[in-house]
Amino acid sequence: KNEVEQSPQNLTAQEGEFITINCSYSVGISALHWLQQHPGGGIVSLFMLSSGKKKHGRLIATINIQEKHSSLHITASHPRDSAVYICAVRSWRAGGGADGLTFGKGTHLIIQP
Amino acid sequence: NAGVTQTPKFQVLKTGQSMTLQCAQDMNHEYMSWYRQDPGMGLRLIHYSVGAGITDQGEVPNGYNVSRSTTEDFPLRLLSAAPSQTSVYFCASRTGRWDNQPQHFGDGTRLSIL
Numbered sequence: 001k002n003e004v005e006q007s008p009q010n011l012t013a014q015e016g017e018f019i020t021i022n023c024s025y026s027v028g029i030s031a032l033h034w035l036q037q038h039p040g041g042g043i044v045s046l047f048m049l050s051s052g053k054k055k056h057g058r059l060i061a062t063i064n065i066q067e068k069h070s071s072l073h074i075t076a077s078h079p080r081d082s083a084v085y086i087c088a089v090r091s092w093r094a095g096g097g098a099d100g101l102t103f104g105k106g107t108h109l110i111i112q113p
Numbered sequence: 114n115a116g117v118t119q120t121p122k123f124q125v126l127k128t129g130q131s132m133t134l135q136c137a138q139d140m141n142h143e144y145m146s147w148y149r150q151d152p153g154m155g156l157r158l159i160h161y162s163v164g165a166g167i168t169d170q171g172e173v174p175n176g177y178n179v180s181r182s183t184t185e186d187f188p189l190r191l192l193s194a195a196p197s198q199t200s201v202y203f204c205a206s207r208t209g210r211w212d213n214q215p216q217h218f219g220d221g222t223r224l225s226i227l
Contacts, residue, residue, distance in 0.1 A: 004155065035216075040220075041220060041223075043203060043221075045217070088155075102155070103156040103157075105155050106155070
């Protein structure tokens with residue numbers, strides 16, 4: 001069974017700080033997703049990656065397939081970045097008919113002004 | 114741009130009652146899924162569909178039924194509600210049979226079973 005572990009579980013930082021959230025998984029994957037869940041509950045897809053690095057605005061996601069590890073970075077953090085960040089993976093074991101993503105428990109991020 | 118629409122947003126039921134959570138998407142996505150989110154746990158897959166007329170069970174399907182008569186709609190039915198089904202339910206959709214497309218989520222339905 002593919003386990004997805006995120007760290008830290010909770011993170012409080014000051015505005016402007018560089019933020020790193022980590023995700024580790026236990027089996028080979030075809031893709032890794034980073035999601036953002038706002039305090040109101042909605043979930044938004046931030047990144048989907050299978051190798052290397054992606055950047056969107058102040059957000060950067062990296063993945064190391066050999067080490068089974070991904071990181072989400074936020075530069076120049078802002079209070080509006082406060083949310084739960086969720087890592088999810090799709091393992092190679094899931095066939096074409098299965099849409100089984102395995103989700104981490106999430107990292108609760110608070111950015112204080 | 115409606116995206117994925119879930120109704121209702123909140124619902125309180127008594128044990129044994131039945132209800133249907135509605136999910137509709139206007140993006141012509143083939144894949145649709147239902148997840149539940151519980152405190153201290155990651156999202157878990159309940160049921161999913163890869164197209165109209167095709168559904169399959171996920172990780173936690175017991176107590177739930179689904180059907181997919183159209184591409185747009187994917188309702189989730191609770192046959193006889195139990196307190197263990199108190200949760201936040203999310204519907205999601207994506208296009209294509211390959212995992213190179215992002216998931217689109219609805220805003221969730223908060224369900225309490227008394």
